[in-house]
Amino acid sequence: MSYLPELFSTILDMSITASLVIIGVVLVRMCLRKAPKVFSYALWTVVLFRLLCPLSFTSAFSFLGLLQINSLNNAGVWELMPNAINTAPASTVPAGLDNLEQVLNPSLPSSAAIASANPMPTAIELLSIIWLLGVVALLAYSVVSYIKVRKKLFPATLLKGNIYQSDQIGTAFVCGFIQPRIYVPAGVKEADLPYILEHEGTHIRRKDYLIKPLAFLVLIMHWFNPLVWWSFFLMSRDMEMSCDESVLNRLGNGAKAAYSSSLLSLSVSRSALPAANPLAFGESNIKARIKNVLNYKQPGFWVIIIAVLAVGLSVMVFTANPGKQEIDELDPIRSLAWEVMERDIANYELDPEIRIIDQKITRLELLKVFEALGDTPIHVYALEYRLLPEDLSKVVLAGGMDVDEDGWLKETCSMGSPLLVVSINNGSMELAGIVWTGESQELESAVKDLLAAKDLKRAETEKLVEENLSIIMSSPKEASNPFAYIRAHEQEYVNIQKYGGEEALQYMLAQFEKGNAEGLRGAIMMQLSKELLGLRNNVTDDTLSPMEWYQALDIIEDTLLPDFQYDGPDTIEKLVYAAEIEQNSGTHLQGFTIVAPKIFGSYEEGKLLRVFATTYSGRYRLYGKVLDQVGGSVVPAAITYKKDKNGNYVLLDYLQSQDGAHWAPSIREFCRMPLSGQEIPGLADTIIGHYADYDDLRQLHFDNLYKHLAANGIREATLTNSRGEIQFSMSWPDRL
Amino acid sequence: MEKYKLFDAEYKLACLVWDNEPINSTDLVRLCAEQLGWKKSTTYTMLKKLGERQILQNREATVTALVKREDVQKYESRAVLARSFEGSLPIFLTAFLDDHRLSQQEAEELKKIIEEAVE
Secondary structure, three states: OOHHHHHHHHHHHHHHHHHHHHHHHHHHHHHOOOOOHHHHHHHHHHHHHHHHOOEOOEEOOOOHHHOOOOOEOOOOEEOOOOOOOOOOOOOOOOOOOOOOEEOOOOOOOOOOEEOOOOOOOOHHHHHHHHHHHHHHHHHHHHHHHHHHHHHHOOOOEEEEOOEEEEOOOOOOEEEOOOOOEEEEEOOOOOOOHHHHHHHHHHHHHOOHHHHHHHHHHHHHHOOOOHHHHHHHHHHHHHHHHHHHHHHHHHHOHHHHHHHHHHHHHHHHHOOOOHHHOOOOEOOOOHHHHHHHHHHOOOOOHHHHHHHHHHHHHHHHHHHOEEOHHHHHHHOHHHHHHHHHHHHHHHHHOOOOOOOEEEEEEEEEEEEEEEOOOOOOOEEEEEEEEEEEEOOHHHOEEOOOOOEOOOOOEEOOEOOEOEEEEEEEEOOEEEEEEEEEOOOOOOHHHHHHHHHHHHHHHHHHHHHHHHHHHHHHHHOOOOOOOHHHHHHHOHHHHHHHHHHHHHHHHHHHHHHHHHOOOOHHHHHHHHHHHHHHHHHHOOOOOOOOOHHHHHHHOOOOOEEOOOOOOOOOOOHHHHHHHHHHHHHHOOOHHHOEEEEEEEEEEEEEEOOEEEEEEEEEEEEEEEEOOEEEEEEEEEEEEEEEEEEOOOOOEEEEEEEEOOOHHHHHHHHHHHOEOOOOOOEOOOHHHHHHHHHOOOHHHHHHHHHHHHHHHHHOOOOOOEEEOOOOOEEEEOOOHHHO | OOOEEEOHHHHHHHHHHHHHOOEEHHHHHHHHHHHHOOOHHHHHHHHHHHHHOOOEEEEOOEEEEOOOHHHEEEOOOOHHHHHHHHOOOOHHHHHHHOOOOOOHHHHHHHHHHHHHHHO
């Protein structure tokens, strides 16, 4: 998307937001009719701000928050028409709703089909060009008429100070930006002059001669919006009237008649004025102004106080965007939806080339309520949303994924779109899980299964932890040291760790939260939790009691990183790296994968290519500055590719050496040509021989790890082995 | 004999010349700066204009008038120029931003309102 439509979109958004604010300001202005006009005048600053500045602060007390349009994007930009012109947000009932099937863990399919950004010109692009032409035309027109005015003023003659006289003009005005001058018509009556000068002098003092051109520039920017023209007109009027009032304040009420006579005579005698050109400064709306002058009374104390409060409050309320906080509190389902979206975004952003710069919900609707499915009522919400990637061409679109005409990613994947299953507990909402529209199961049974699976899992975990815990705690009774109990029942201890895993950890932490973790029970659970947490445990003080430890616990989140990516020029290496990453990586929740292959040879026969390599792979998680190796292997493999009709090699077959006694024979077995199956002499011996000392691979592996971390902006990271020796550090001098 | 017609600014310059002629052009520039607020270039431009119309002449840095004060008349109306200026504005803009000019009737009405308010 080019720059212009984006700019226009921003302007359009501001224009729409400002229109609402204009209506608000006009309403407040009506209430302030009796108050001095300076208050009405001051109110317009809000409109000016809204028309000029796409950003604002958020507040719970926002006028815009009253309107139930929740479209605040993550940049603090209040977006009413997301990306300007969008198609209507989806149909009301997602297709295939009757046929649902639950999927517990939504994760992105990783199959690859490269998306291409669609460069078709859209309505928004066309409109933005029209908008630009209008702006240019109006700007040119203003400059030309300003030059014309200046020409008419040549040569004006000095009257006194900064006041000039000319017979080419019909009314008095201020002209100029840096050194504004007052111009008066040559034939002006002596009696009128002091009033005219007082009025124009007031404009200069209040910098009105700068405000009006600024307002006009903003008007040009929003020329397509009639409300903006209207507000410019009203603002000009408020400016003039408050200027008149300020003159009366200085001259006193006695000057009313003379002052309004001057206004009248000036307006009758003039034939044309540069008022239509806002770059010069003329009069407007004489009749209304004269009436205003005649009716003007110096405001009482209370009028001023009330007007100041009204204006102050209005400015605050009209300037603020509705707070996200407020939306979330009012609408917990929305915060759950944002959570789901954030998860999806995190998924996308695992690829370092992808950045999601905007997000919006296009549909969030209560679809169904199940009162009796579980212990608590269950609500099912349909969620549809869009994510805007910075560069769409970088996004790999999996099957069923879609992009709208403005380059936003739709949430749909091959499973359809998500339905949030929410359990309502004492008015609070908890996301029980997600089912998808695209699967072939009825909604009710899908939700049932989801809840049952969740309950079962919870019950199983509870049983596992509690049963093993009670066995551990059963003996030896006489010991006071919890470690004595653990040593006596190592099998049960390991059971909780091994079979309970993350769920057991969550269960035990919940027990701490409930306060159900006293004495021996607490001590054993603390030990288990510490081990399960590993590097995520931020508490280093071992002297704390279990409850103290839990109070101090603040789980360190791991930094999600993508898998290693080979960026060298070699085709074969590239193929091998890709195959090895696919072979060794897990989901991002299981850490990121680094591979380092040593290639022993590649053999092509017909359309088949077979590459032999031993790969040192490792899976890591990064907690703060600490690397944790969660898996790894050094394995010889034969990788076979087939050349497709475009000349690209597609992975066909991946053969690994087997474990134990089969290890060497399995290598000899796969060291053959890809098509004929002929044995390749000497290759197997080379591979087996290299395995005795793979220091070169270790070196390459850590080099790749270093490169990968550096490429992802990680400057500090250390890997320690089980003996506490540092194996790898980003700050090792030989890497610098 | 038809009189020469001058605009306000032209007339004021001519007056300065009549009052002080013959006057050195440098002195005239200084005088114009003091009394009319003109820059040097403004004065020379005006001198050239009136020179072309055979009203003033500037010879060897001395400025004199070629016509008598009695033969010159100031323009009373600026309608011609004003109209040409207005003609450059799109109608909708003038209509939208500028109040319509007061008719004779409206002016009378307003006058009455002012008088009543003061009493």
